[in-house]
Amino acid sequence: MTTSPTLEGGDPAVRPGIGGFLQVKDLRVHFPTDDGVVKSVDGLSFNLELGETLGIVGESGSGKSVTSLSIMGLHPPGTAKISGQVLLKGDNLIGASREHIRKLRGKNMAMIFQDPLSAMHPYYTVGHQIIEAYRVHNNVSKQVARKHAIDMLGRVGIPQPGSRVDEYPHQFSGGMRQRAMIAMALSCDPELLIADEPTTALDVTVQAQILDLIRDLQQEFNSAVIIITHDLGVVAELADNILVMYAGRAAEYATAHEIFTAPQHPYTWGLLGSMPRLDRERAERLRPIPGTPPSLINVPTGCPFHPRCVYAELNGGACETDRPEFLEISPRHFLACHLSSQDRQRVWENDIKPML
Amino acid sequence: MTSAPTNAASSQSNASGGGEDILVVTDLQKHFPIRRGLLQRKVGAVQAVDGMSFTVRKGETLSLVGESGCGKTTTGRMLTRLLEPTGGTILFEGRDITHISMGKMRPLRRDVQMIFQDPYGSLNPRHTVGTIVGAPFRLQNVKTEHSTKKTVQELLELVGLSPEHYNRYPHEFSGGQRQRIGIARALALKPKLIVADEPVSALDVSIQAQVINLLEDLQDELGLTYVTIAHDLSVVRHMSDRVAVMYLGKMVEIADRTPLYERPMHPYTVALMSAVPIPDTGRRTKRDRIRLEGDVPSPINPPSACRFHTRCWKAKEICSTIEPPLAELAPGHRVACHFPENLIDLPVPAVRADSPAAP
Ligand SMILES: Nc1ncnc2c1ncn2[C@@H]1O[C@H](COP(=O)(O)OP(=O)(O)OP(=O)(O)O)[C@@H](O)[C@H]1O
Ligand SMILES: Nc1ncnc2c1ncn2[C@@H]1O[C@H](COP(=O)(O)OP(=O)(O)O)[C@@H](O)[C@H]1O
Ligand code: SF4
Ligand code: SF4
Ligand SMILES: [Mg+2]
Ligand SMILES: [Mg+2]
Numbered sequence: 150m151t152t153s154p155t156l157e158g159g160d161p162a163v164r165p166g167i168g169g170f171l172q173v174k175d176l177r178v179h180f181p182t183d184d185g186v187v188k189s190v191d192g193l194s195f196n197l198e199l200g201e202t203l204g205i206v207g208e209s210g211s212g213k214s215v216t217s218l219s220i221m222g223l224h225p226p227g228t229a230k231i232s233g234q235v236l237l238k239g240d241n242l243i244g245a246s247r248e249h250i251r252k253l254r255g256k257n258m259a260m261i262f263q264d265p266l267s268a269m270h271p272y273y274t275v276g277h278q279i280i281e282a283y284r285v286h287n288n289v290s291k292q293v294a295r296k297h298a299i300d301m302l303g304r305v306g307i308p309q310p311g312s313r314v315d316e317y318p319h320q321f322s323g324g325m326r327q328r329a330m331i332a333m334a335l336s337c338d339p340e341l342l343i344a345d346e347p348t349t350a351l352d353v354t355v356q357a358q359i360l361d362l363i364r365d366l367q368q369e370f371n372s373a374v375i376i377i378t379h380d381l382g383v384v385a386e387l388a389d390n391i392l393v394m395y396a397g398r399a400a401e402y403a404t405a406h407e408i409f410t411a412p413q414h415p416y417t418w419g420l421l422g423s424m425p426r427l428d429r430e431r432a433e434r435l436r437p438i439p440g441t442p443p444s445l446i447n448v449p450t451g452c453p454f455h456p457r458c459v460y461a462e463l464n465g466g467a468c469e470t471d472r473p474e475f476l477e478i479s480p481r482h483f484l485a486c487h488l489s490s491q492d493r494q495r496v497w498e499n500d501i502k503p504m505l
Numbered sequence: 506m507t508s509a510p511t512n513a514a515s516s517q518s519n520a521s522g523g524g525e526d527i528l529v530v531t532d533l534q535k536h537f538p539i540r541r542g543l544l545q546r547k548v549g550a551v552q553a554v555d556g557m558s559f560t561v562r563k564g565e566t567l568s569l570v571g572e573s574g575c576g577k578t579t580t581g582r583m584l585t586r587l588l589e590p591t592g593g594t595i596l597f598e599g600r601d602i603t604h605i606s607m608g609k610m611r612p613l614r615r616d617v618q619m620i621f622q623d624p625y626g627s628l629n630p631r632h633t634v635g636t637i638v639g640a641p642f643r644l645q646n647v648k649t650e651h652s653t654k655k656t657v658q659e660l661l662e663l664v665g666l667s668p669e670h671y672n673r674y675p676h677e678f679s680g681g682q683r684q685r686i687g688i689a690r691a692l693a694l695k696p697k698l699i700v701a702d703e704p705v706s707a708l709d710v711s712i713q714a715q716v717i718n719l720l721e722d723l724q725d726e727l728g729l730t731y732v733t734i735a736h737d738l739s740v741v742r743h744m745s746d747r748v749a750v751m752y753l754g755k756m757v758e759i760a761d762r763t764p765l766y767e768r769p770m771h772p773y774t775v776a777l778m779s780a781v782p783i784p785d786t787g788r789r790t791k792r793d794r795i796r797l798e799g800d801v802p803s804p805i806n807p808p809s810a811c812r813f814h815t816r817c818w819k820a821k822e823i824c825s826t827i828e829p830p831l832a833e834l835a836p837g838h839r840v841a842c843h844f845p846e847n848l849i850d851l852p853v854p855a856v857r858a859d860s861p862a863a864p
Contacts, residue, residue: 208709209680308799322800323573352572353736354797357780361796379709382782406786421784423714425743427766428783434721435743437714441679 165392165402165483169239170373171197171220171341176233176243178215178224178397185446189215191397192233194475199340202367202374204388204405206381206420208442212397213377217343219243220375221260222250237341256286259334263346265326268333269318275302275329276314283336301332305362324355331362338370345377360386381420385409390481393417396443396453399475402483413484413493415458418501436504452487463492527598527698527730528561528584534592535579539805552804553579555754556593558831561698566724566731568741570777571751572801577734578622580751581700584732585619586610597698615645618691622703624683628675634661634686635671641693660689665719681712688719695727702734717744738781742766747837750774753812754804756831760838770834770845773813811842819844 178190190212197203205213218224220235222242235242237257242250254260262268269278279298280291287294295314302310305328318326327347334342344363348356364387367374376387384391384405391408393401393416401414412418419438425431440457443449451469455461461468464487475485488496534557536550554576561567569577582588584595586602594603602613621627628637639657642649649656658668664685675683684704691699704720705713717740723729735741741748742762749759750771758771769775779795797816802808808815814824823843831841834848 208711324800352801353738353780354572354776355800356782357794357796358798360782380782381710381784385784385786386782409784409786419711424710424784425714425717425739426784427739427742427778427781428785431742431762435714435717437718438711439715441681441712442709 165195165390165399165477165481169196170199170237172234172236173216173220174234174236176216176219176235177231178212178219179230180228181230182446187445188448189229189397189445190219191448193394193397193399194233195392195399195402197341197373197375199373200371201390202376202388204384204391205375205377205394206379206384206391207394207400208379210442210445211394212445213394214345215397216394217260217345217375217377220341221254221258221343222247223260252286255282255339256337257339258341258343259337259339261327261330261334261342261344261347263349265323265330266318268330269326271318274315274317275321279314279329279333279336282333286337297336298332301336302329304366305329305332305335306358307332324351324358327351327355327359328362331359331366335366335370339372341373341375342367343375343377346379347376348383349378349380356383363387381409381424393420396448397445398453398485399483400454400485402475404481407482411497412501413478413482413497414486415460415488416454418497419457421505422501452485460488460492460496463488524562524564526560527563528732529596530560530584530593531558531596532593533557533580533583533590533595535576535583535588536591549805552754552807554583554590555807557751557754557756558593559749559756559759561730561732563697563730564724564728565746566733566744567747567749568733568735568745569749569751570735570738570741572736572777574801574804575751576754576804577751578702581619581702581732581734584698585617585700586613587619611645615641615647615694616696617698617700618694618696620684620687620691620699620701620704622707624680624687624707625675627687628683630675633672633674634666634678637675637686638689638693641690645694647694657689657693660692663692663723664689665715679712680708681715684708684716685719688716688723692723692727696729698730698732700732700734703736704733705740706735706737713740720744738778750777753801753807755812755841757813757842758838758840759831760835764835764838768847770838770840770847771813771842772817772819772844772846775846776816 174194176190176193180187180189193216207213219231231243233243237253276295276298279301280294283294283297299310299314302314307313307325307328321329347363348359351359360383376384378384388405391403391405392399393414395416400416401412408417412421422436423438425435438457443453449456451467451471452473455468458468467487473485473487475483478484533554535554536552538547539549539551540546541548557580569580571577579588583590586605590603594601597617605613635654635657638660639653642653658671661668661670666682666685675686678686705716708716724731733744745762747759747761748765750757750773752773758769758774769778776795776797799816802815809825810828811824814820817824829841829843831839833839834845
C-alpha cells in the first residue's frame with residue numbers, strides 16, 4: 150500500500166501505528182510572524198494505542214512540543230493556524246470548543262512538562278493543586294480528595310507524603326517537583342499521557358528514577374504514553390515505537406527495536422552515528438551531521454534534509470524538488486526518503502551498519 | 506593544615522608520570538556566605554567546593570563530572586580566577602595565583618580562558634561578531650600583527666565560521682555557530698589553558714559532534730590544555746584523557762579515562778554510569794542497574810564524613826563518622842571510599858596504609 154498519508158485526505162488506514170485510540174492525521178501547525186510563516190508542524194500523521202508508548206525524537210525546533218501542545222489544545226487562541234485532525238477515540242479535538250477540550254484535559258489526557266515550575270502554581274501547596282485538579286473531574290469531598298493526593302504522592306515516591314502534601318513547590322527539589330507533577334497529571338487516571346522532555350532538566354541518577362516511575366505507572370494504568378525527547382537513550386529505555394521528526398515532518402517511524410537495529414533514514418543514521426556511546430568502543434573521532442538545522446520559515450524545498458544529506462545526489466535531483474512521501478516500506482516501518490531500496494540497503498550494509 | 510594535601514597533589518602526578526603539570530590545585534575551597542536579615546549577618550555557608558586536590562598536565566584534557574550543584578562550575582571559575590578561593594592554593598605554571606590581585610591578573614587573563622555553557626547568554630546581542638571576538642585585544646591592549654579585523658577574521662576561519670560573518674549579530678546564528686563564536690573569542694589571545702563549562706550541552710546531538718571535533722582539532726593544532734566540565738558521561742569519555750568525579754563539593758574519584766570507565770571504584774561513580782540511558786533496546790532488561798534513592802543533599806548542610814553515605818547502598822557506620830581519604834588504590838587512580846568497588850586483585854591495605862591525609 151503506498152497511498153500518501155501526508156496529503157490532505159490521504160487514506161487514513163495507511164498511517165504509522167495500528168489502532169484507533171489516538172489518531173493524528175495530517176496535522177499542520179503554522180505560526181504567522183513578522184518574518185514569515187513558521188511551519189512548526191507540516192503534515193504529521195501517526196496512531197497510538199492504549200498501553201503503547203510512542204517516543205518522538207528530533208532535534209531542537211523540529212516541532213515536538215508544538216505537536217504535543219496541539220494534541221492537548223494548549224496553544225493560546227489566535228496564535229497558531231492548525232489544520233488536520235487529532236482524533237481521541239474518534240472525537241476530533243481540532244476545532245472543538247475550548248470548554249470541551251478543558252473537560253478532556255485532566256480526565257482523559259494529561260501532560261508532563263520539562264519544567265515543573267511552569268506547570269505548578271507557586272502560591273498554592275502541592276497538595277492543594279492535586280486536590281483541585283482531582284475535584285474538577287470527580288465529585289468528591291475535600292477529605293477524600295486530600296487522601297487521594299497523599300496516595301498519589303506516595304505512589305510517585307515522595308517521602309513522607311502525609312506532611313509534604315502541605316509544602317509549596319519551591320520547597321521541593323527538582324526531582325521531587327517532577328514527581329509531584331507526575332502525581333498531578335496521573336491523579337485522574339488519564340488514558341493519554343504526554344511527557345515532553347520529562348527528564349531533560351534532571352540529573353542522570355534522578356532521571357533514571359523518573360524513567361522507572363513512568364514505565365511502572367504506564368504498565369499499571371495501561372495508558373497510552375507519548376514521550377518526547379532529544380535523547381535517544383531515553384526513548385530506548387521506554388518506547389515501543391519511535392517517530393523521528395525533522396523540520397516539522399515525520400522522517401521515520403518504526404518499532405524502537407528497528408530504529409536502533411535497522412534504521413533506514415539518512416537523518417536517523419546521522420543521529421545514531423554522531424553521538425558518542427558508552428556501550429561501544431570509544432571512537433577516535435565523532436561523525437557529525439554536516440550543516441545546521443533548517444529554518445522553519447524557509448524550509449528547504451523537496452526533502453527538508455537535503456542540504457545536510459550526503460546521499461541527496463543519488464536521486465537524480467528529486468531530493469531538491471520533490472517532497473518524499475511518508476510510506477510504509479515494510480510492515481509498520483514508515484519512511485520519507487527518495488533513496489531506492491537497493492541504494493538504501495547498500496548504504497546501510499556497507500557504510501552505516503559497520504560504524505554503529 | 507595544607508602539607509598533607511600538597512603531598513597528595515604532587516605524589517599523584519609523579520606516580521602517573523606523563524607531561525609537566527600546568528596546574529597544581531591543592532585543597533581548594535569555596536564557601537559562599539549565606540546572609541540574613543537587615544544587618545546581613547552571616548548565618549551559614551554554602552560549601553560549594555570543599556577541599557579539591559588535583560593536577561592538570563600540559564596538553565591533556567581533564568574532565569570534571571558530577572550532578573548539578575556539585576561544584577563543577579565553581580571550581581572552573583576559581584581556576585580561571587573569576588572567583589577567589591576561600592581556601593587552598595592554585596599554582597599555574599608554578600606561580601601561585603590563588604589570591605592574585607586585579608592588577609597582576611592581566612597576563613593570567615591571556616593564558617587562561619573560559620568557554621561558557623550557554624551560547625545564547627554569553628554573547629552580547631548588541632555587538633557584532635567582530636566586536637565580540639576582537640574584545641580581548643582591546644581589553645588587554647594587545648597589538649595584533651596585522652589589523653585586529655584581519656586577526657579576528659582568521660580566528661573565525663579557524664573555528665569553521667566565515668570571515669564574512671564579521672559584521673553580523675549573534676541572533677543571526679544557530680546555537681552551534683554561537684558556541685564557535687565563543688570559542689573564537691576564547692582563542693583570541695592564544696591561551697595555554699581553556700576551562701570549558703558544558704561547552705556542548707546546550708547543543709543538539711548532531712551539532713555537539715561538530716563542536717567536539719573542533720575542540721579536539723584546536724587542541725592538536727595549538728597545543729591547548731583543557732579542563733572540561735560536563736555531565737554527559739558519554740561525551741566525557743570521548744573527550745577526556747583523565748576524569749575527576751565530584752559529589753557535593755568533594756572529589757570522590759580521579760583516574761585515566763579507561764580505568765575509570767572500565768573499573769570505576771567509587772560507588773557513586775558506579776551508580777552514575779549505571780544510570781546513563783543506553784540507546785539500545787536490547788539492554789532494557791539485561792542491565793544490572795543501580796538505582797540511587799533521593800536527590801543530592803544540600804551543600805549548606807552536607808552529610809557528615811563521606812557525603813555520599815545518605816544515598817550509598819554500601820554505607821556502614823564508619824562512613825558517617827570517618828571521612829575516607831582520597832587514596833591512590835591503583836597507579837594514578839585515586840578514590841575516596843571505605844569500601845571501594847572493583848578492587849579484586851589489589852593489595853588494598855598496603856596501598857591504603859601509606860595514603861596521605863589520614864583522618
Ligand atoms: N508561538 C509561536 N510563535 C512562533 N513560532 C513558534 C511558536 N511556538 C513554537 N514556534 C516555533 O516552532 C518550532 C518548533 O517548536 P517546538 O517548541 O515544537 O520545538 P521542539 O522540537 O520541541 O524544540 P526543543 O527541543 O528546543 O524544545 C520552532 O522553530 C519554534 O521557534
Ligand atoms: N554566588 C553564589 N552564592 C551562593 N551559592 C552559590 C553561588 N554560586 C554557586 N552557589 C552554589 O554552589 C553550589 C555549586 O554550584 P555550581 O558550581 O554552579 O554547580 P554545578 O556543578 O552545577 O556547576 C550550588 O549549590 C550552588 O547553588
Ligand atoms: S530524500 Fe534525499 S535528501 Fe532526503 S533523506 Fe532521502 S536521500 Fe537524503
Ligand atoms: S565511604 Fe561508605 S558511604 Fe561513602 S561511598 Fe564508600 S561505602 Fe559508600
Ligand atoms: Mg520542546
Ligand atoms: Mg554548572
